[in-house]
Amino acid sequence: MLEVDIEHRLADFALDIHFHAGRGLTALFGRSGAGKTSVVNAIAGLLRPRRGRIVMDGSVLLDTERGVWVPTHLRRVGYVFQEGRLFPHLTVRQNLLFGRWFAPARERRVIKLDDVVDLLGIAALLDRRPGRLSGGEKQRVAIGRALLGSPRLLLMDEPLASLDARRKDEILPYLERLRDDARVPTVYVSHSVAEVTRLATTIVLMSAGRVHAVGPVHEVMGRAELYPLTGRFEAGAILGVRITAHDPRWSLTQLTGDFGRLTVPRLDAPVGTALRVRIRARDVILAVTRPTGISALNVLAAEVERLVPIEEGTLEVQLRLGRERLLARVTRLSGEALGLATGREVFALIKTVAIDRRSLSRQGETADLDDEMETFDG
Amino acid sequence: MLDFSAAEIEAVRLSLRVAFWAMAGSLPFGLATAIVLARGRFYGKSLLDGVVHLPLVMPPVVTGYLLLLLFGRNGPLGRFFDETFGIVFAFRWTGAALACAVMGFPLLVRAIRLSLEAVDRRLEEAAGTLGARRIFVFVLVTLPLIAPGIVAGMVLSFARSLGEFGATITFVSNIPGETRTIASAIYTLTQTPGGDVGALRLTLVSIALSFVALLAADLLARRMGRRLSGD
Numbered sequence: 107m108l109e110v111d112i113e114h115r116l117a118d119f120a121l122d123i124h125f126h127a128g129r130g131l132t133a134l135f136g137r138s139g140a141g142k143t144s145v146v147n148a149i150a151g152l153l154r155p156r157r158g159r160i161v162m163d164g165s166v167l168l169d170t171e172r173g174v175w176v177p178t179h180l181r182r183v184g185y186v187f188q189e190g191r192l193f194p195h196l197t198v199r200q201n202l203l204f205g206r207w208f209a210p211a212r213e214r215r216v217i218k219l220d221d222v223v224d225l226l227g228i229a230a231l232l233d234r235r236p237g238r239l240s241g242g243e244k245q246r247v248a249i250g251r252a253l254l255g256s257p258r259l260l261l262m263d264e265p266l267a268s269l270d271a272r273r274k275d276e277i278l279p280y281l282e283r284l285r286d287d288a289r290v291p292t293v294y295v296s297h298s299v300a301e302v303t304r305l306a307t308t309i310v311l312m313s314a315g316r317v318h319a320v321g322p323v324h325e326v327m328g329r330a331e332l333y334p335l336t337g338r339f340e341a342g343a344i345l346g347v348r349i350t351a352h353d354p355r356w357s358l359t360q361l362t363g364d365f366g367r368l369t370v371p372r373l374d375a376p377v378g379t380a381l382r383v384r385i386r387a388r389d390v391i392l393a394v395t396r397p398t399g400i401s402a403l404n405v406l407a408a409e410v411e412r413l414v415p416i417e418e419g420t421l422e423v424q425l426r427l428g429r430e431r432l433l434a435r436v437t438r439l440s441g442e443a444l445g446l447a448t449g450r451e452v453f454a455l456i457k458t459v460a461i462d463r464r465s466l467s468r469q470g471e472t473a474d475l476d477d478e479m480e481t482f483d484g
Numbered sequence: 485m486l487d488f489s490a491a492e493i494e495a496v497r498l499s500l501r502v503a504f505w506a507m508a509g510s511l512p513f514g515l516a517t518a519i520v521l522a523r524g525r526f527y528g529k530s531l532l533d534g535v536v537h538l539p540l541v542m543p544p545v546v547t548g549y550l551l552l553l554l555f556g557r558n559g560p561l562g563r564f565f566d567e568t569f570g571i572v573f574a575f576r577w578t579g580a581a582l583a584c585a586v587m588g589f590p591l592l593v594r595a596i597r598l599s600l601e602a603v604d605r606r607l608e609e610a611a612g613t614l615g616a617r618r619i620f621v622f623v624l625v626t627l628p629l630i631a632p633g634i635v636a637g638m639v640l641s642f643a644r645s646l647g648e649f650g651a652t653i654t655f656v657s658n659i660p661g662e663t664r665t666i667a668s669a670i671y672t673l674t675q676t677p678g679g680d681v682g683a684l685r686l687t688l689v690s691i692a693l694s695f696v697a698l699l700a701a702d703l704l705a706r707r708m709g710r711r712l713s714g715d
Contacts, residue, residue, distance in 0.1 A: 150613050178612040185613040191606055195628040204624075208615025255614045 112158030121315040130307030141315040151178035184252030186262040190244040192236035199232040205255025242273035260292040304467040342386035365428035369403040389460035390434035404456040495669035503645035506584035518596035540590040548654025579656035584645035591640040599633020639701035
């Protein structure tokens, strides 16, 4: 449990941040320059806010009113920096074990070197020095180094930002495993919708030094009024599903959720695996009668919940799909022609190939659904 | 030609001893001064910087004379060291080492300071997040990273000491077997009829020593550079 409540002056704007983060992965999401890094630096003790209070698991790290300031080396946070920051004069093994010497003796063995090396796939690098490692390798070592300090909280500042798409895909599965297996609460800074929707349990939406919304990732990303901040082009819904069958003949996989079934290109995961699927609003087509004679394999019955005009000529349609939600984007002309209105029964069509590997991710611990979403007027 | 006299061999050995102790003795002070100048923020920093660099720009004779005033038998610091530690500088080889240390100090400090300023502070922050307190950060991260700079500074200080003449001869004179280093010996030989050959011999020795010092420094720096670049 982490409570952050800080005010600070930055070069361009004032930082005024309040949020609570629970278990799992909390994403600080926003454009570059929103002050996200300053927030994690304040949590790590690398930046000293002018005013505020930071509490982690009941221990007060900062309280300007009572004059409490815990120095960085006593905070026991693992920090994965954007640029790795591996020690160039030490081998990978020495880098990994650096934090071990400083962790309290009784907690030193909680996370084992071999486990971390396996989790991150870095066994072959142990005796090398960081100078010649690739960007992806460096980041994995940096993650391992942070973990082996037995941190109470893991901070990751855009750990994938300096990597190309292939390296990102190489590291993302490790981050998912970390979130699900290592059970260290994590604060993750990112400006990438894809990373955040894939990894985050809770999202803290930031802009110009302020928090605009806090809540479960599928709710915050699906809210039309937040599109200016979350990015309208990427708007979409996240559905929880489970793999129920593979069809080797056509190379397809069947996913089942509360709302019905989805057919997607074949996945390499056993039947029963829980996944998140992200369906972008622009990949959904609406029909008022069940269509026949079309190529789209996914036709889901849904009910229109709300219509939100998002720009000249375009409507965002929020659909109820059993207990889940789906977003569709249509032109205002189509909305008029189909007679779309709240309560109307429609069919949502999703092209099978629109759901690719990047839209799918392992299901982590999801945020408590009872959590009321907090909103701040900013 | 290469037929060294006992006095010449004595001068070479004395020079090496003086240069070694000048370098070793000034290293801790040089490191501390470099840290203060590179990292410290305090009133009068440029004054300290100026004082450290003075021996580089003042005539060596002036430095030697100041040392004589301060560390001579009746100088305030000279008396203090004699009474407290039993160390006498005036007209001893220790005084020659002190003069050399002072003359080489700006070079030593400068080399270490430059490498300190080149250290990526973000690596020190990273070490802090891993639980290391400041002293451990310094020993485990900063010190290894500035090691090439320290070596460079030590070599410069050593080489400067081998060549030091003016301050030494002013402060501790030119006493055979005590303060007659290579430089003083060459000076003496050139003032003596028939000393040319001896002067030439010592000149060659001096060139050889400087060369070896530079080669050794280059080798060490390259080895450390390789370590840092990942091999």
